[in-house]
Amino acid sequence: MEQNTAPYREHNRTSLTKEKLKQGFLDNLYFIQGKFPTLASRNDYYLALAYTIRDRMLHRWISTATNYYESxxxxxxxxxxxxxxxxHLGNNLVNMGIFGMVKEVVEELGLNFEELLAQEExxxxxxxxxxxxxxxxxxxxxxxxxxxxxxxxxxxxxxxxxxxxxxxxxxxxxxxxxxxxxxxxxxxxxxxxxxxxxxxxxxxxxxxxxxxxxxxxxxxxxxxxxxxxxxxxxxxxxxxxxxxxxxxxxxxxxxxxxxxxxxxxxxxxxxxxxxxxxxxxxxxxxxxxxxxxxxxxxxxxxxxxxxxxxxxxxxxxxxxxxxxxxxxxxxxxxxxxxxxxxxxxxxxxxxxxxxxxxxxxxxxxxxxxxxxxxxxxxxxxxxxxxxxxxxxxxxxxxxxxxxxxxxxxxxxxxxxxxxxxxxxxxxxxxxxxxxxxxxxxxxxxxxxxxxxxxxxxxxxxxxxxxxxxxxxxxxGVTPRRWMILSNPSLASLVSDRIGNGWVRDLEQLRQLEPMADDADFRKEWWDVKRANKVAFAQYIFKRTGILVDPESMFDFQVKRIHEYKRQHLNVLHIISLYRRLKENPNLEVPPRTFLFGGKAAPGYHTAKRMIKLITSVGEVINRDPDIRDRIKVVFVPNFNVTTGQKIYPAADLSEQISTAGKEASGTGNMKFSMNGALTIGTLDGANVEIREEVGAENFFLFGLTADEVYALRASGYHPYDYYNTNPHLKDVIDLLRGGSFSRGDADLFRGLTDGLLHHDPYLLFADFQSYVDCQEEVSRAYLDRDHWTRMSILNAVRSGKFSSDRSIRQYCEDIWKAEPVPITLLGQNEEPT
Ligand code: F58
Known part of the structure; x- marks a missing residue:
């Protein structure tokens, strides 16, 4: 059959004018969903919008397949x-460059754009x-x-x-x-x-x-x-x-x-x-x-x-x-x-x-x-x-x-x-x-x-x-989803200063380095983070009923729950801080919200108990009238891509605390850093390279190295000795063992504490003191807002290496030997009829 695709270009279903988008949307609601606005549900509207966008993707898709076939x-x-x-919806709008226009179209139709985006499973x-x-x-x-x-x-x-x-x-x-x-x-x-x-x-x-x-x-x-x-x-x-x-x-x-x-x-x-x-x-x-x-x-x-x-x-x-x-x-x-x-x-x-x-x-x-x-x-x-x-x-x-x-x-x-x-x-x-x-x-x-x-x-x-x-x-990770889509205010702050070349070439963010010394820019940067935190605080309240203060430091550990990732080390520090605050209410530490998220494999009982540990410690601390305005503990349910998009932009601190030599790379660490969170972490996986890129002075390092972990194990590791010689660690473990966080049920966390005392395969005890000391450094640093913001800016603008575009270029050159094939849209040279 003769191929003439030109007519499709300015078609009701493909054109990108606002009027044609509206027309396409209403057509899809009618002809695909079989609904009229009076009876349409939110899902009908979402689907009508999704089909309207998909219609506009098809010409590229068909053209791409044809180009590949011919080449x-x-x-x-x-x-x-x-x-x-x-x-997919938001991401496709970003990649087509029509996010703003479609938002306007939807709003002009009297619908809530955010609600429609949120409708997608x-x-x-x-x-x-x-x-x-x-x-x-x-x-x-x-x-x-x-x-x-x-x-x-x-x-x-x-x-x-x-x-x-x-x-x-x-x-x-x-x-x-x-x-x-x-x-x-x-x-x-x-x-x-x-x-x-x-x-x-x-x-x-x-x-x-x-x-x-x-x-x-x-x-x-x-x-x-x-x-x-x-x-x-x-x-x-x-x-x-x-x-x-x-x-x-x-x-x-x-x-x-x-x-x-x-x-x-x-x-x-x-x-x-x-x-x-x-x-x-x-x-x-x-x-x-x-x-x-x-x-x-x-x-x-x-x-x-x-x-x-x-x-x-x-x-x-x-x-x-x-x-x-x-x-x-x-x-x-x-x-x-x-x-x-x-x-x-x-x-x-x-x-x-x-x-x-x-x-x-x-x-x-x-x-x-x-x-x-x-x-x-x-x-x-x-x-x-x-x-x-x-x-x-x-x-x-x-x-x-x-x-x-x-x-x-x-x-x-x-x-x-x-x-x-x-x-x-x-x-x-x-x-x-x-x-x-x-x-x-x-x-x-x-x-x-x-x-x-x-x-x-x-x-x-x-x-x-x-x-x-x-x-x-x-x-690497894609800056399209993990910056533009999830953190639009940060993205426009950046684009206002250096244009938008950075979206395809993330190293360009480095042009912003001098801005870390500009007080006005720092204020704008802080305001963006603060607004993201306010939005996230509202989300937490809706999902968990817990009120958190957006002025507090938002300290996140989100990833699958696993012993080697050491969410329980984070909890040991929280208990230790709680104890110190109870003992000495004058302790000068900034308010902090400790947030966790992640799923445990359904058959992994220890991981499930680690979730119960987090929520139990949270319950005690969040109820304690002396403490609850100073620290809070929140478990954000159902961590996934959608919740991740809200989390990374709202983070001040990123916890990357796996036992050195266990985390292959990590990619959440990159998403946090790109969005201006500082990392507290071990020399593990890609943390090593993140620290190299952002500068050691902008990274909170603690813990044994992979070589030291290996040597310690080889020489015989005895966690009990750490418990016996570190009174601070002993107090923390004893509180858990005594039932302070389990309404007196001394059995609830016995498996966890005994496991640590006698085996501790991931060396929590060996790293405990170093972690606690490092957390003190974090707290001190957060008290100096100007300096913190400087570090936050430098983290983001020096994260160019961690774009997945860089990873893919390297795979293409070194392993796949694959070259770009730019796509000519079908009918590009034909006149629309
Ligand atoms: C992860 N592996 C690594 N496996 O743990 C992480 O360090 C790395 O950044 C990431 O890969 C990407 O390279 C991981 O996610 C799985 O989920 C498998 C799923 C199927 C069963 C076995 C684990």
């Missing part, structure tokens, strides 16, 4: 089991940092005009919603799709079949070659749902392609004809289960069959989708790795190594050596954790029952790989056992990190320290084998 450009495929996107398809990183990365890929697809799973239930009942976390399922999702377009015509289970058979092909056939026990369909991802003020609209599982047929007719109606429906139900729910674990592996099925499901669909694209572009299979750069976001998609091999060997009949070369040149692997318990391993029997053919291929990869190791390290049997893809100690497991390392040409950590520690510890043997594969790619 045949190299494409980055980011494979991730999680994409923690956050709400965020797609919470991720647990924490890893999933959110994937979201920032696809934003940057589009902004940098890199041909890219994000591939993942369209979970029906995302990360659970957290409520707090009697101080404890309660989980509610996240039904994010219940009101419809206007941003996605299903593409059933590109569905893929995925096999599972069964067995393998050998057969001889027509050339007399022995081959293997996989006879699966079941087949499920993967249906792609596409969401456009806009670049910031570019024509690029890339795609996030999430797979939903379905049964190939609604009914198994053979079973149905036998009269077993329920049995026939059963297959449909089990097929749909695969993409039903996101596993809510963070930093903890869960050896569940369904999780392996999820991983294989989305990986297989995605690779087959790439093969489909290769075929329609007429690119020979031998050039697969030239067309696609596939990034494995942790080991969750690592089965892709075996699946691409299987597809090439069994379905396309490629020789092993050629298939292996294509595979290795295609994949690169990012590691996100140093915690040994988080490294994925699958028990062999489970693996064999789900993916029998892949297990055979993995054995073959392993046998060839170990031969290579034998040559390089002659006679080193221990090394072979350590490197093997199969863990043979006791129960046998497939080690997914090893599969990822062997099958990739590049391996990277997510902060400098983390990448170093990978080489020294977790992946040491691989480093010694292939030092050239190892890289560092320090994480």
């Amino acid at each position: 045949g450009a190299r494409t980055v495929c980011y494979l991730s089991a999680e994409f923690l996107m956050g709400p 965020e797609p919470g398809l991720g647990n924490g940092g890893l999933g959110r990183l994937a979201a920032c990365f696809i934003d940057s890929l589009a902004t940098l005009e890199i041909p890219a697809l994000g591939y993942g799973i369209r979970y029906e239930f995302g990360i659970f919603e957290q409520t707090i009942v009697d101080g404890w976390q309660m989980e509610k399922t996240d039904k994010w799709l219940r009101n419809g999702n206007p941003w996605e377009v299903p593409r059933p015509e590109w569905a893929q079949e995925v096999r599972l289970g069964g067995h393998t058979e050998q057969y001889t092909d027509e050339n007399g070659r022995l081959r293997v056939r996989w006879v699966p026990a079941k087949i499920v369909l993967g249906i792609p749902y596409d969401t456009p991802i806009l670049g910031y003020r570019t024509n690029t609209a890339n795609t996030l392609r999430l797979w939903k599982s379905e049964a190939p047929e609604s009914f198994d007719f053979e079973v149905f004809n036998r009269g077993d109606y329920y049995g026939a429906v059963d297959q449909k139900v089990t097929s749909e289960n695969i993409s039903k729910v996101l596993y809510p674990n963070d930093e903890q592996l869960s050896g569940k069959q369904l999780r392996l099925e999820q991983q294989y499901f989305f990986v297989s669909c995605s690779l087959r989708d790439m093969l489909r694209v290769l075929a329609i572009q007429n690119i020979p299979l031998s050039r697969f790795h030239e067309k696609f750069a596939v990034q494995l976001n942790d080991t969750h998609p690592a089965i892709a190594v075996a699946e691409l091999m299987r597809l090439l060997l069994d379905e396309y009949l490629v020789d092993w050596d050629d298939a292996w070369e294509i595979t290795q040149r295609t994949f690169a692997y990012t590691n996100h954790t140093l915690l040994p318990e988080a490294l994925e391993q699958w028990p062999l029997p489970l693996f064999a029952s789900v993916l029998p053919r892949h297990l055979e291929i993995i054995f073959e990869i392993n046998s060839r790989f170990l031969d290579e190791v034998r040559i390089k390290f002659l006679g080193d049997e221990a090394r072979l056992a350590r490197l093997s893809l199969i863990n043979e100690g006791g129960e046998r497991y497939v080690r997914m990190a090893h599969l990822a390392c062997v099958g990739s040409h590049a391996i990277n950590g997510v902060a400098e320290l983390h990448s170093e520690l990978l080489k020294q510890d977790v992946l040491k043997d691989f480093y010694e084998l292939w030092p050239e594969k190892f890289r560092n790619k320090t994480n």
Whole structure:
């Protein structure tokens, strides 16, 4: 068919004049929602607005796909089991540069714009940092005009919603799709079949070659749902392609004809289960069959989708790795190594050596954790029952790989056992990190320290084998969502002084450094922070009924609840400060509000008790008439992208207090710093680089270094000694043990305190005094408002390195070898008719 797209440009549904936007909005309310303003609900209005914006994204999306098709450009495929996107509407308005105009349009229609934005249920398809990183990365890929697809799973239930009942976390399922999702377009015509289970058979092909056939026990369909991802003020609209599982047929007719109606429906139900729910674990592996099925499901669909694209572009299979750069976001998609091999060997009949070369040149692997318990391993029997053919291929990869190791390290049997893809100690497991390392040409950590520690510890043997594969790619976050959208007043203060080039080139913020010495600018800066705090105080009151003083220092620790992140160290300091204030009411400390937020994995009992600890300490302190105007403790429920957008702009202090050597990078630390919060932190993850960038004098450092942690453990760590020799620490622990924060119930926190006294695996006691001293320094610094504001400004304007644009540029240059493809809009040169 003749392509003439010019008429679409000035169409009611695409034009960007205010009148046409209004017309489009009312049309969508009528024709899509089937409503008239008198009967429309808030959700109807939200959907009508969302469709009005989506209509205006389609031309870029279609143009982008056409440009990519015609250029045949190299494409980055980011494979991730999680994409923690956050709400789309506001972000799309920012990236299209029409936020202000649309706000006016909505208000002229007599509607509340903020309310409509708040109506969107965020797609919470991720647990924490890893999933959110994937979201920032696809934003940057589009902004940098890199041909890219994000591939993942369209979970029906995302990360659970957290409520707090009697101080404890309660989980509610996240039904994010219940009101419809206007941003996605299903593409059933590109569905893929995925096999599972069964067995393998050998057969001889027509050339007399022995081959293997996989006879699966079941087949499920993967249906792609596409969401456009806009670049910031570019024509690029890339795609996030999430797979939903379905049964190939609604009914198994053979079973149905036998009269077993329920049995026939059963297959449909089990097929749909695969993409039903996101596993809510963070930093903890869960050896569940369904999780392996999820991983294989989305990986297989995605690779087959790439093969489909290769075929329609007429690119020979031998050039697969030239067309696609596939990034494995942790080991969750690592089965892709075996699946691409299987597809090439069994379905396309490629020789092993050629298939292996294509595979290795295609994949690169990012590691996100140093915690040994988080490294994925699958028990062999489970693996064999789900993916029998892949297990055979993995054995073959392993046998060839170990031969290579034998040559390089002659006679080193221990090394072979350590490197093997199969863990043979006791129960046998497939080690997914090893599969990822062997099958990739590049391996990277997510902060400098983390990448170093990978080489020294977790992946040491691989480093010694292939030092050239190892890289560092320090994480970053997108300033579009985390500054412009969430902190518009700060963004306009900045743009008023230096224009808006910084939004695409965050290093430009440094032009503002001299302004830290300008008293007027400092006042404006402080006023912006103060207004954000007032807004957040109102939000807290609405959500928790707790009144907090916006004059007080807002001290935040928001992140998943985990022992290594040490929320309980923060609590020990709060108790210590509380005690000192009770003893000496004249103590000169600024009023402080300690705020926490984060979810605990539902099965992680210690983490859940840490939440109860925070809320219990809060209950006592917030009720104490002597103290409650000086310090407050608040647990902000249901920390997610939406609440994060309110939190970072309102923060004075950012708590990044993990045990050194445990946090791979952290990305919340970057969001806080960008928004002018100061950090109190250990030399862990990206804190090290944040401190380097903002200057040691603008960062509150405490605690042992990773080397010291290692040495202390090696020499024998005895937490009890710290308790016995530090009376201050002893008082704090004894208050907890005596039941002062649990209405006399001495048992409530016994597990926690005993755990610390006898094991303390994350060295809270070793770092306690250093932390308390450092907090005193923080308090003193806050009393000098001018100086504090100076430091706040310098933190923000020196955070340019932590834009995900910088991370993505480095991935493109060093790993993906991907180049920008600027998009020409279709019909650009044609006259509208
Ligand atoms: C996080 N990992 C790291 N894992 O902890 C954090 O330091 C880093 O900044 C971030 O990745 C991005 O690189 C993380 O969030 C998970 O949530 C996994 C989800 C699936 C199960 C295992 C943990």
